[in-house]
Amino acid sequence: MSTRLLSPLAVLLLWELGSRVGLIPAHIMPAPSALATTLSDLLVSGRLYEHLGVSLRRAALGLAIGVSLGTALALVAGLSRRGELAADPLMQILRALPFLGVIPLFILWFGIGEVTKVALIALATKTPIYLTLYGGIRGVDAKLVEAADTLGLNRLELIRHVILPGALPSFFVGLRYALGISLLALVAVEQINANSGIGYLINEARDFMKTDVIMVCLLIYSVLGLLTDAFVRMLERHALAWRPLMPSLRAA
Amino acid sequence: MPVRIDRGRPRADADSQRAVRARGLVQRFGDRTVLDGLDLDIAPGEFVALLGRSGSGKTTLLRALARLDRISEGELTAPAAVATVFQEARLLPWKRAWQNIALGLRIADARRHALAALDEVGLGDRADAWPSTLSGGQAQRVSLARALVRDPKLLLLDEPFGALDALTRMSMHRLVQRLWRTHRPAVLLVTHDVDEAALLADRVLVLSQGRIEHEERIELPSPRSVEQPEFRALRRRLLTSLGVDEAGEAVAAPASRVQAALR
Numbered sequence: 001m002s003t004r005l006l007s008p009l010a011v012l013l014l015w016e017l018g019s020r021v022g023l024i025p026a027h028i029m030p031a032p033s034a035l036a037t038t039l040s041d042l043l044v045s046g047r048l049y050e051h052l053g054v055s056l057r058r059a060a061l062g063l064a065i066g067v068s069l070g071t072a073l074a075l076v077a078g079l080s081r082r083g084e085l086a087a088d089p090l091m092q093i094l095r096a097l098p099f100l101g102v103i104p105l106f107i108l109w110f111g112i113g114e115v116t117k118v119a120l121i122a123l124a125t126k127t128p129i130y131l132t133l134y135g136g137i138r139g140v141d142a143k144l145v146e147a148a149d150t151l152g153l154n155r156l157e158l159i160r161h162v163i164l165p166g167a168l169p170s171f172f173v174g175l176r177y178a179l180g181i182s183l184l185a186l187v188a189v190e191q192i193n194a195n196s197g198i199g200y201l202i203n204e205a206r207d208f209m210k211t212d213v214i215m216v217c218l219l220i221y222s223v224l225g226l227l228t229d230a231f232v233r234m235l236e237r238h239a240l241a242w243r244p245l246m247p248s249l250r251a252a
Numbered sequence: 253m254p255v256r257i258d259r260g261r262p263r264a265d266a267d268s269q270r271a272v273r274a275r276g277l278v279q280r281f282g283d284r285t286v287l288d289g290l291d292l293d294i295a296p297g298e299f300v301a302l303l304g305r306s307g308s309g310k311t312t313l314l315r316a317l318a319r320l321d322r323i324s325e326g327e328l329t330a331p332a333a334v335a336t337v338f339q340e341a342r343l344l345p346w347k348r349a350w351q352n353i354a355l356g357l358r359i360a361d362a363r364r365h366a367l368a369a370l371d372e373v374g375l376g377d378r379a380d381a382w383p384s385t386l387s388g389g390q391a392q393r394v395s396l397a398r399a400l401v402r403d404p405k406l407l408l409l410d411e412p413f414g415a416l417d418a419l420t421r422m423s424m425h426r427l428v429q430r431l432w433r434t435h436r437p438a439v440l441l442v443t444h445d446v447d448e449a450a451l452l453a454d455r456v457l458v459l460s461q462g463r464i465e466h467e468e469r470i471e472l473p474s475p476r477s478v479e480q481p482e483f484r485a486l487r488r489r490l491l492t493s494l495g496v497d498e499a500g501e502a503v504a505a506p507a508s509r510v511q512a513a514l515r
C-alpha cells in the first residue's frame with residue numbers, strides 16, 4: 001500500500017516546487033500548500049460541511065431511490081417470465097437513453113429545485129443495478145438450482161437460499177457502478193442552478209476566479225468516490241465471505 | 253435378459269416389494285428416443301449399479317427417477333423420498349457445510365441432524381467450512397451426507413466418484429458401503445467403472461439401445477476383491493455386454509485402461 005503512494009507524492013512534490021519557482025502560475029494551478037490553506041479555511045468557516053452535507057443528501061437520496069427501483073425491477077424481470085416480458089423491454093429502452101439528455105425535460109416537469117436533482121440521480125443509478133442484478137439472477141448456476149430443487153425447497157426458499165445469494169456478487173458490481181454514476185450525476189445536476197452543494201461552491205468560485213476553491217472541491221469529489229467505493233468493498237467482503245479469495249487479494 | 257415381471261401379484265403388495273418399478277419407460281428429446289421401453293425393478297434396500305456407454309441414457313434414467321424430467325411414455329413408480337448425488341457435489345458455495353446439509357430439512361433441530369450426518373462421513377470437524385475450501389472428495393462426502401440425512405428410500409448416485417483420484421475413490425467406496433449398510437436405502441449407482449459396479453452392487457445392469465440389455469446378479473464371496481477369479485470372469489462378461497471387443501486384453505489392463513475403453 002505504501003509503495004502505491006510513492007508516485008502521487010512525487011507528483012505533489014514536483015508540483016509544489018514548480019509553483020514555488022514560478023513555473024506554474026497560481027491562477028492556473030495554485031500550489032498544493034495553497035490548496036491546503038484553502039481547504040482548512042473552508043473547513044474552519046463551516047462552509048464546506050454545509051455544502052458537502054447538501055450534496056451528500058442529494059446523492060444518498062437519489063441513490064437510495066435508484067437502487068430500490070433497480071432492485072425491484074430486476075427481481076420482477078429476473079424471477080418470472082411474465083415479469084421479464086413486462087419490465088425488460090422498457091428497461092432496455094430507458095438504458096439506451098443518455099440520462100444527461102433528460103435534464104431539460106426534468107426541469108420542465110419538476111422545476112429547478114431538489115426534485116429534479118434527486119430524480120436525475122435516481123434515474124441514472126437504477127440502470128446499472130437493474131442490469132447487473134437481472135443478469136446475476138438469470139446467471140445463477142442452473143445445476144445448483146436443480147440440486148436445491150431435489151432437496152425439496154419451495155419456490156420462496158429457492159429464491160431466498162439459492163437465487164438471491166447467487167446473484168449477490170453481481171448486485172455488488174452494480175452497486176459500485178451506481179455509486180460512481182451517482183457522483184457523476186451529482187456533478188451534472190449541481191451545475192444547473194444550485195444555491196447549495198459542492199457544485200454551487202464550484203460555480204461561485206468560477207465567478208470569482210478562485211482556482212483554489214475549484215480544485216479543493218474537485219478533490220472532495222474524488223475523495224467521496226474513493227470512500228464510497230471502499231465502503232462497498234467492505235460490505236462486499238463481509239457479505240461474500242464464502243467466495244474463494246483471489247491470490248492477489250489474499251496478499252493485500 | 254429381461255427383468256422379472258410379477259404380473260400376478262396384487263398392486264399394494266407389489267409396491268411394498270419394490271422401491272422402483274418402471275414399465276415401458278420412454279424418454280424422448282425432440283425426435284431422439286433415449287429410453288425406449290425400458291423395464292426396471294429395484295427392491296427396497298437393494299444396491300444396483302448401472303453401466304452403459306457414454307450417451308446411452310444413464311443420466312436420463314436417473315433424472316426421470318429423481319423426477320427432474322417428465323417421462324414421455326410408460327409407467328414409473330419411485331418412492332417419494334429420493335435423494336440424488338451428482339457427479340459434481342453441487343453444494344451451495346454461500347452456505348457452510350452443515351447449512352448445505354440442513355437445507356430444506358423440515359425437522360426440528362435440523363442443525364443437530366446435519367452435524368451428525370457430517371460426523372458419519374468423517375467431516376465432523378469441517379461443519380463450518382465454506383464449500384470452496386473443501387477438497388473434491390470432501391465436497392462429495394458432504395453431498396453424500398446431504399442426501400442421506402433425508403433418509404431416502406432411494407438413493408441415486410450419478411458417477412459420484414468420477415472426478416476423484418483412485419485412492420480417494422477407494423475410500424469413498426468403503427464409505428458408501430458402510431452408509432448403505434446402516435441406512436439401507438435402495439441405491440442406483442451410475443458408473444463408468446466396471447470394477448466399481450462389481451465391487452459394490454448386488455446387481456449390475458447394462459443400459460444399451462434405451463433398455464436394460466444385460467443383468468448380472470452378483471454373488472461373490474465376501475470380501476470382494478478384484479483378484480478373485482470369479483470377479484475376473486464377471487468383469488469379462490460385463491465388458492463383453494458393454495461391447496468392449498478385446499475383453500481379454502482389457503481385463504488384463506489396469507483399471508484406468510478399462511475405464512478409458514468405455515468412454
Ligand SMILES: Nc1ncnc2c1ncn2[C@@H]1O[C@H](COP(=O)(O)OP(=O)(O)OP(=O)(O)O)[C@@H](O)[C@H]1O
Pocket residue numbers: 281286304305306307308309310311312313
Ligand atoms: N435435455 C436434453 N435434451 C436433448 N437431448 C438430451 C437431453 N438430455 C440428454 N440428451 C441426450 O440423451 C442421450 C443420453 O444422455 P445421458 O446424459 O443420459 O447419457 P449418459 O448415459 O448419462 O452418458 P454419460 O455416461 O456420458 O454421462 C445423449 O445423446 C444426450 O445428448
Ligand SMILES: [Mg+2]
Pocket residue numbers: 310311312410
Ligand atoms: Mg451421465
